[in-house]
Amino acid sequence: MQSTVKPAIPAKALAGRDQNLLRLLVMLVFVFGLMTVLRPNEFATLADFNSMMRQFPEYGIMAIGISLTMITGGIDLGVVGTANLSAIFAAKFLIGAVPQGAPPEQVLPYLAAAVAIALATGLLCGAFAGLLISRFRIPAILATLGTQQLYTGIAIGITNGRPQSRLPLLYSTIGNTEFFGFFPLSFVIYCAIAVGIGLMLSRSRFGTCMYMLGTNAKAARFAGLNNASIIIRTYMVSGILSSVAGLIMMARANSAKADYGAPYTLQCVLIAVLGGIDPNGGFGKITGVTLAILILQFLSSGLNMFNNISNFYRDVIWGGVLILVLVFNRLFSIRAERRAVRRSMA
């Protein structure tokens, strides 16, 4: 009977997206192995791990934010602007409000308030971008290009471009805490966010809605999803994540400034894409993004150990690897399709 339909393509070939995770893992191990072999005394050392753990969380968290927006079929180019604006508001508050020479226990509530200010700023920044995209129908790439200019512009405008330093000592002390003398606070925050967002994507109603919206916005509407609300909330989450990154940068630099980390934007898009986030929306996992972040960090720190090799080889390897992975995936899926067709004919 007709209704005993076999799937057109066997399950294995369709698991290609998880194959992508596997390939990323292989790549990670390869880069790690290569660096370990070439720089045995420097790369695979505790000091280097500690150094890397201090470096990637700030852009890693922004990459997760961008990834979320890309899953819904958009993009958020405003992450760095949001991060710096949030940090500047927090810093302005701390500099203005905390009395000089106050003991730590008096400073602590101010710190909590500053963090809250930063997170609220991130939330509002994200909500505004989400509003532009969902209600005013501005293509995400244009809307967030605009908000990026706007947020950076406000940050420069209220600071005249000067760094906001002289923060209370306690802020960077806490911000640079290392648990067990080894795991930096920022790393712990990254892990918590990665797990939390990962769980949100795979297990929560909101996460599923994001994937569905990113796959087919029209069908999502017909299925009763509130597309505008999902988009706004997604950009709000991205904004909050950016502000967390801003707070981490503020702790690491002991100051806030309008243009910290400006080159991170494109780097984060690259991370998301290599991590398997489909730029057309609907697919991608935080595991993949995390693997991509680690690959980039290994490459970057590894290359810093070669005195005569420019940092820019990172971009070369990075771009080259991205293209190779794409080509490989493509050829693989063509082959799998052919095999599936052949099998179904037999």
Next chain:
Amino acid sequence: MAASILKVVGIAKSFGGVQALKGVSLEIDAGEIHCLAGENGSGKSTLIKVISGVHEPDAGSIEIVGRRLSRLSPMEAIALGIQVIYQDFSVFPNLSVMENLALNMELMDKRALMNWGRARAIAAHAVSLIGFEVDLDERVENLSVADRQLVAICRALLHDSKLIIMDEPTSALTKKEVKALFAVIKSLQSRGISILFVSHKLDEVFEISERFTILRNGENVAAGSTEELDHRTFAFHMTGREFAEASYKSDRAPGPPVLSVKGLSQVGSYEGISFDLAQGEILGITGLLGSGRTELVETLFGISSPDSGSIEIAGREVRMRSVKDAIALGIGYVPSDRLTEGLFLPQSIERNAVIGVLGRLCNSLGLLNRRAVAELMSKWIAELSIAAKDPSLPVKTLSGGNQQKVVLARWLASELSVLILNGPTMGVDIGAKYDIHALMRELASKGLAIIIVSDDLPEVLACASRILVMRDGAFIQELEPATTTESRLGELSTGVA
């Protein structure tokens, strides 16, 4: 009769696991108008694609103008004089009518440069062939669907064709346009061109064709001269059943209306629409494309808002600002275009099915309860007999009928009072079609109020307990299925007696 221009024998073709054609044969003589009939999913479209070189058959032979071909590419097919007007028109929405008409010709001639004067001449000639009046400079996406189809028809007429295949060319045309088209077809015939006319409308088959071939479930079931055909045998061959479906009659005592629409109007779409819908009733709405039927039901689902008039649910006037509001009021909707509006094609069957009820499948932490999802899914697979091996596969791996069942499943878990189905069995194979019909009746007999929007007249006749015919944005007649016929419905919706 003249020698055959096309002769296919024993064509078999399967996709994945689905056997679309199981050894079909078809012969068309030169200068003949041949009708290929069959229900949706009978294999008509696949056969056309085999003939035009798009699909390579798994088995069987193709003979064109006496040449036996083992392989056929689309370009070869065109070179041999075979032209297809597909149902999806294959037009470029962003280009002008003129270009849509002229581009293929220019490409066939392997021209590298675009000569706009020549293009205009070609286009003017093409539209003159069927007396089609259109602004040649208008972008095709700004045309009505009917006009877009005419563009596609004109384009095919341009080629020096020996056989033109028309895949349900009249489904969106007015009677006047159909008449014009038939005149063109006749004139082509007089020039010795054969036409393969694909249709499931009996009237047209009678009017235009000399011979017919009927397919069902990928097999030949009947062929012969049209003169020998009557309504009863035609329907039997098409469906394989002798009026298997009795028309539906609600066995409930008519209660107060669940849904009541009063003087609903939306400028440019529909006007002055009023009707009541009671529990257990299946209301059929039929009308041509562009008659306003889709706009009407989309308004009832909160997708667009009416300009005037009122909607009452269970006696209370309601205002729906969004789909969410409509769902909260207990209205469900199965959209007409399953692929772009109904489904998330690359996502899993499971996700597609549960998207509407996610909220209920979450635990206290707001996380999805995977076991509850799996249990619900397997319940549906069993209840709706969805042929899905693994619910984690993308929904696009399912056949049309099973896909439609997945869309339906979405609504079954909700507390519905009204379910609206727009073209519920379009592109669905026959087995699944009856499954869906049976399901609708079962739901209605349990008290659900159902609206089906369809231009599949036998379907409307068989399923609805009451039929409203829509034309030019207004209801023009209410009919009882028991006392009406397909041809009467057709006349009413096209407006031509």
Next chain:
Amino acid sequence: MISIRSMTRRSEPYVFAAIVALSLLIQARSGQFFTGNNLVDLARALIVPALFSIGCMLVIVSGGIDVSFTAIASLAMYVTDKTLLASGYSGSVLLAYAMSGALGLLMGALNGGLIGFLKLPTLVVTLGTGSLFTGVMYGVFAASASDVPPAIAAHGKQTLFTAVNLESGLTSNMPSQVLILVGALVLVFLLIRYTMLGRGIYAIGGDEAAAERAGFSVAWIKLFLYSFVGLLAGITGVARISMISYADPSTMLGMELTVIAAVVLGGTRVTGGLGTLTGTIFGVTLMTILANSLILIGIPTYWSRVFTGAVIIVGTGVSARQIGSARRRVRTLQKEA
């Protein structure tokens, strides 16, 4: 006959109105907008972004997006510059254009091959190649700002005419590179209007499957398209360094997003199929005027980005709304097909 209905559906009139409004604002604030030398200055500032936007528009029309063209332009111009410097070349500047163009073409062909024949997603491919080309320039070639060879420096001094502001006596020279822009516009106009190749680009953007069915060689058209964009980028690179006689490898990087924004602002449909040269030039003109008149308007430097950001948001928002409402009715009709 051009009906009012079809006029309101296009975005060119809105962008043009915005240009006029902005011009009047600048004129009112500075009295300097409608002066010969200011217009020449703006024309000069327009050359590079406009050249980029032409290629960018073609790519978006075909349904893709390219973020690698600035990297292509930079690498092509840098390698050309260094090679000519090292060889002590002193002949015609045409060689520089030819060489940079050829290098750009090769890089574009890489994009085109991956996108056309392997059917890879355009954004991802060009992000990857963009990173690759930038990395090669800075890593392999250890690029840093450099002089330009005499041929290019001499070319940079060629001016077509000099505009004088009679009131202030200020003069501005119209650089000869503007001819390249005019040439590119004419060439691309002929390409998209009078060749099947050009119509193919539009056809692909409208419906790729239908284009394939109609007999367009989609893969080859894409290969051509991205190669052409690469060629244009390579030429733009040389035009850029010649106008300022200084080969700074970073001078064009980062322009890609503003160029894309300008193209979309000019009415090119983000999803492909629609886009005109007129609209594109309008869009890029608006962005160029905006970027180069903040001082004339009197926006303090510290707040200039806020102003730019706001204009992008408001500009694209208005245009998106206008076109959206005009298209809505048509869409319901389409839906039923």
Next chain:
Amino acid sequence: MKRSFVSVLAVALVFVLAVPLFGQSYDPMKFKSSKPQAAWKIALVPKDATNAWFVRMESGVKRYAKDTGINVFQKGPPKTDAAMQAQVIEDLIAQGVDAICVVPVDPSALEPVLGKALSKGIVVIDHEGASQQNCLYDIEAFSNEGLGQALMQVLAKSMGEKGTYTTMVGNVTNASHNEWADAGVAYQKAKYPNMTLLAAEPRVEIMDNLDTAYQRAKELFKKYPDLKGIFGTSSLSTPGTARAIEELGLKGKAFVTSVGLPNENKPYLKSGTVQAVMLWDSAEAGYAMLATAVAVLKGEKIANGINLKGKGWESMTFAPESTKVLLGKSWISITKDNVDSFGF
């Protein structure tokens, strides 16, 4: 109850987990290396890896390596960005270098990471970062004030000590550019009463781009007909502005000066559009930074008059009331007469 818990927590955090960051003063003598000289590894971190200025600096680094045989190298971030520069330093610390010489993008942003380096016993030497706390020494070609004043002197002389001028920085977020400009403006207010700073646009930014400098200069001269001078800080200000001045026909009526490289400014110096630009040779600066680091590693005492071996860096003196900031006399005024003698 709750409050005391919070304060206990805070104090505990500070004392138990804290990495010493600030206020710590380090005794340079304690940084004497016990390793043999051949095992030393010294890194120089510029603001970015591609700017011509720092490419020139790298040539000094290479010369130093050749002259002394010590393992020294330059490693910069791909782009002028404080956060990225901090990451490079993190990696260098992890690799266990013995000394880090740095030209900070933003001194305050580097305090934590340089503090970490010092706490691990790594020698930290700054250049163009007089405000840096966490370093052993900061060597300056001359003080920021000195440069600002010197530039203002050049500009004032060109302008005849009267007329309107404005300042032009690479980026408004660039710390040293702002300091020079501030110093220049302060000096003008004190010394040249007939000059006025353009109130409507006191600071213009050129995004570190020559073409932008050219465009901004044109806009300025069009909008403000009285404008006579541009006080630039970025090395790209002068060539861009000078080109605009020549083209607008303002030669002899409008003037510009900034820090600058000889080759980039040669045409404008020769044509007389620009009287002079200021320079200290970044190659020599790099050489001097490395020499300072090596002196500390060797345990040599840094005192007034120390010779850092670079041209103009032969006799360094501590800035007033400072034991960290060493000032040289290495600035050079480049004019049409000496522009050909540099070879870069």
